[in-house]
Structures are given as C-alpha cells and as structure tokens.
Amino acid sequence: DERTFVMVKPDGVQRGLIGEIVGRLEDKGLKMVGGKFMQIDEALAHEHYGEHEDKPFFEGLVEFITSGPVFAMVWEGADATRQVRQMMGATDAKEAAPGTIRGDLGNDLGHNVIHGSDHEDEGANEREIALFFDEDELVDWDADAATWVYEDAGDH
Ligand code: GTP
Numbered sequence: 782d783e784r785t786f787v788m789v790k791p792d793g794v795q796r797g798l799i800g801e802i803v804g805r806l807e808d809k810g811l812k813m814v815g816g817k818f819m820q821i822d823e824a825l826a827h828e829h830y831g832e833h834e835d836k837p838f839f840e841g842l843v844e845f846i847t848s849g850p851v852f853a854m855v856w857e858g859a860d861a862t863r864q865v866r867q868m869m870g871a872t873d874a875k876e877a878a879p880g881t882i883r884g885d886l887g888n889d890l891g892h893n894v895i896h897g898s899d900h901e902d903e904g905a906n907e908r909e910i911a912l913f914f915d916e917d918e919l920v921d922w923d924a925d926a927a928t929w930v931y932e933d934a935g936d937h
C-alpha cells in the first residue's frame with residue numbers, strides 16, 4: 782500500500798492538536814506506520830522545503846518550522862498521499878473548506894497546522910519519508926480493522 786509523510790507543524794503542536802489530527806487520520810482508516818516527536822534543525826528545514834528556496838516567504842517558513850517541536854509521521858493506505866492532501870484542505874487555512882483539517886483547525890496561510898506530501902509531485906512522499914525516517918523506524922503491521930475499511934482488504 783502507499784505510504785505518505787505527514788507532520789503536525791509547530792503551531793499544531795503548541796495548540797495541542799496532535800491528538801485531533803492523528804484521530805482524524807485514524808478515523809479515516811489510514812494506518813500509522815511511523816511517528817516521532819522531534820525538533821527540525823536548519824539543515825533539515827532547508828532540505829524539506831528546498832522547492833521553495835527562491836520564494837520570498839522561504840526564510841519565514843524555515844524560521845517557523847524550526848521554531849518548536851513537530852510530530853512527524855508516516856501513514857499508509859490506499860492512495861494515501863492524495864487522500865491525506867484531500868483531508869488537509871487548501872494551503873491557506875482561511876480558504877480551506879470546512880470539514881478539512883486546515884479548514885476546521887487553522888486560520889492562516891503560514892500557520893496551517895499540518896504538512897502532507899504533495900501528490901502532484903511524483904515521488905515526494907518517498908523522498909520525504911526517507912528524509913525524516915530510517916527504514917528501521919517504520920513498522921510493518923496488519924491492521925485488523927482494514928477488513929472493514931477496504932472492500933479488497935487483502936493487500937492492506
Ligand atoms: P506544506 O504541506 O506545508 O508543504 O503545504 P502545501 O503543500 O499546501 O503548500 P506549499 O508546499 O506550496 O507551501 C509550503 C508552505 O509554505 C505552506 O504550508 C505555507 O505555510 C507556506 N506558504 C506557501 N505560500 C506562501 C506564501 O505565499 N506566503 C507565506 N507567508 N507562506 C506561504
């Protein structure tokens with residue numbers, strides 16, 4: 782099954798939203814296969830947000846993402862990358878639809894509580910997982926509930 786990288790950003794951690802965000806992904810039927818509470822340093826921030834290096838907001842973005850702890854995770858499920866992006870909602874939380882994580886929990890473009898790999902950027906999920914996790918930090922396990930989440934549960 783597909784794996785994707787997800788992170789509760791420093792604003793989400795400070796506001797005590799880890800449980801809410803994890804709960805939403807669990808409720809959807811996605812399966813967590815890795816998670817760690819950590820502080821992102823300057824170098825990792827630059828690598829993670831490398832695609833935005835030339836943008837005017839880059840410096841502020843790096844400052845924000847290194848400003849406090851984050852909860853980094855890997856989630857698995859059918860079409861997981863696109864699924865999570867859909868649940869996250871629009872980048873600018875002010876514009877994100879109600880019912881989405883950003884739409885319900887955020888109010889700002891810069892402080893938008895969650896990151897998820899971009900499904901339109903081929904391989905971004907695998908790159909970001911490798912950037913944040915060693916292979917032995919990921920757990921392969923069978924979620925018994927998958928039988929009830931997916932009609933074709935055999936390969937979940
Ligand atoms: P991420 O999951 O954080 O990557 O969000 P995204 O994929 O929805 O957006 P994108 O990768 O385009 O931008 C990365 C982050 O930079 C966003 O989450 C915003 O917090 C921030 N950002 C994007 N565009 C702007 C902008 O125009 N101004 C400012 N201040 N921040 C921006």
Ligand code: MG
Nearest residue numbers: 896897898899
């Ligand atoms: Mg992005």
